[in-house]
Amino acid sequence: QVQLVESGGGLVQTGGSLRLSCAASGSTFSRYNMGWFRQAPGKERSFVAAISWNRGNTAYADSVKDRFTISRDNAKNTVYLQMNSLKPEDTAVYYCAADSGLSGTYVGSSRYDYWGQGTQVTVSS
Secondary structure, three states, rough: OOOEEEEOEEEEEEOOOEEEEEEEEEOHHHHEEEEEEEOOOOOOEEEEEEEEEOOHHHHHHHOOOOOEEEEEEOOOEEEEEEEHHHHOOHHHHEEEEEEEOOOOOOOHHHHHEEEEEEEEEEEEO
C-alpha cells in the first residue's frame, strides 16, 4: 500500500502559479504510475495529468496542456504539479492518485488504487 499527502494549494490570482506536491510513503513509489485529478463544486472528479513509472511518460487534459507540468522525484517519493497561467476555472480540490499496474499514463480515475485527501486551489478573477 501507499499513503499520499498533497500540499501546496492555496489562493492565487488569475495568471499566477502554484506548485502542488504529493508525498508518498509506505511502498515502492518508483513503481507507481501517478496521476492528478481535480473536482470543482458540483462537478465530477476529472483527470488533470499523469506520469508513468517507467520512462516518465506524461499525459495532460486538453484544458491544462501547455500550462501545467507533472513531474516526479523518485528519490524524494514525491510527484509534483506545476500550474502556471492559472484561470478561475482551475479552481477545485486537487487530488493525487497512485496506480500499481503496468507502466502507463491513465486518465480514468477507476484505474487508480490509492488517493490523497486533496488540496484546495482557488483562483480569483
